Amino acid sequence: MLSVSKIDCEKNVNLKKLCSIKIGGTAKKVFFPKDIQDILTIYNESKERNRKLVLIGLGSNVIFKDGILEYMFVSMRKLKGINIWEKGDNVYIKANAGVSFKEITKIVKDMNLGGFENLAGIPATVGGAVTMNAGAFGKEISDLVESVEWIDGNGEIVESSRDEISFDYRYSQFQKGGIVVSAVFRLYKADYNVGEKIKNIILERNKKQPLDLPTSGSTYKNQENLPAGYLLEKVGLKGYRVGEIGFSEKHANFLVNYGNAKFSDLIKLLQYAESKVKEEYNITLEREVRIID
Numbered sequence: 001m002l003s004v005s006k007i008d009c010e011k012n013v014n015l016k017k018l019c020s021i022k023i024g025g026t027a028k029k030v031f032f033p034k035d036i037q038d039i040l041t042i043y044n045e046s047k048e049r050n051r052k053l054v055l056i057g058l059g060s061n062v063i064f065k066d067g068i069l070e071y072m073f074v075s076m077r078k079l080k081g082i083n084i085w086e087k088g089d090n091v092y093i094k095a096n097a098g099v100s101f102k103e104i105t106k107i108v109k110d111m112n113l114g115g116f117e118n119l120a121g122i123p124a125t126v127g128g129a130v131t132m133n134a135g136a137f138g139k140e141i142s143d144l145v146e147s148v149e150w151i152d153g154n155g156e157i158v159e160s161s162r163d164e165i166s167f168d169y170r171y172s173q174f175q176k177g178g179i180v181v182s183a184v185f186r187l188y189k190a191d192y193n194v195g196e197k198i199k200n201i202i203l204e205r206n207k208k209q210p211l212d213l214p215t216s217g218s219t220y221k222n223q224e225n226l227p228a229g230y231l232l233e234k235v236g237l238k239g240y241r242v243g244e245i246g247f248s249e250k251h252a253n254f255l256v257n258y259g260n261a262k263f264s265d266l267i268k269l270l271q272y273a274e275s276k277v278k279e280e281y282n283i284t285l286e287r288e289v290r291i292i293d
């Protein structure tokens with residue numbers, strides 16, 4: 001069996017560097033696989049040593065606890081590679097898990113491909129976006145997915161078509177297990193200016209989101225017809241802080257780190273928000289952020 005010793009790895013990594021909200025302690029080891037063989041090797045090692053694997057894309061939706069974390073962390077950022085082909089009016093992009101939405105945005109602008117515009121500006125890798133079923137302005141990544149290549153719980157490489165994968169609002173089956181290795185997206189040759197549309201989408205995003213402070217995006221999933229931000233604002237939590245973590249004054253559903261926020265304060269804030277909304281609206285808020293504790 002191949003050994004993980006040949007795979008790029010960093011020791012004693014400050015987890016603040018691997019997530020956008022910049023909270024977290026130290027990871028004993030972080031692996032940086034460059035191809036599917038590296039991932040299989042890491043996967044087998046985790047099974048053999050009975051260690052939990054924690055996958056990280058850009059870290060835009062994850063929050064790590066403080067202290068020393070012993071999990072096997074795997075940053076997918078170096079798993080790059082893109083293939084593009086045409087069939088009729090459609091253009092297909094196959095992208096490996098570590099390809100960022102920034103890279104895809106550049107391609108769709110350069111080639112004037114339609115379908116992806118509303119998702120431009122979401123800070124994500126392909127693997128993280130498929131896992132979270134990231135979406136914006138009424139469009140979700142699952143709308144574009146043709147197929148996903150992933151590693152299942154037996155360490156087998158599986159290719160599943162869109163219909164075989166369970167997706168829902170900010171949910172995919174990969175949140176319960178499996179490693180997304182690559183995905184194929186179906187786009188089309190547009191007869192309008194894609195770059196112009198993307199520019200407007202990004203302007204719209206920038207107006208609403210607090211991008212001047214470290215954040216992890218939406219904290220809670222929206223409830224049917226009731227945005228989580230609305231509920232948080234109604235219970236008086238817009239701009240509310242515990243220590244150096246708070247709900248943004250610009251967008252109540254965005255957590256922001258005002259400096260050196262502590263994980264314990266963040267948990268206190270989430271528990272307080274959840275109890276307030278339950279008390280006043282009898283609604284159980286569902287966390288969108290992925291807490292690694």
Ligand SMILES: Cc1cc2nc3c(=O)[nH]c(=O)nc-3n(C[C@H](O)[C@H](O)[C@H](O)COP(=O)(O)OP(=O)(O)OC[C@H]3O[C@@H](n4cnc5c(N)ncnc54)[C@H](O)[C@@H]3O)c2cc1C
Nearest residue numbers: 055057058059060061124125127128129131134135180217
């Ligand atoms: C400023 C800001 C704006 C945002 N706006 C939006 C928005 O408009 N819409 C939206 O939906 N989200 C938004 N988000 C949240 C975030 O960008 C998305 O959830 C994104 O899909 C996360 O991608 P990532 O690569 O950073 O994944 P990460 O945050 O690194 O990981 C997310 C989850 O996926 C898992 N994961 C990562 N890679 C893999 C893989 N290859 N295989 C299996 N599991 C994997 C992780 O373990 C974790 O559970 C925003 C976040 C920020 C900070």
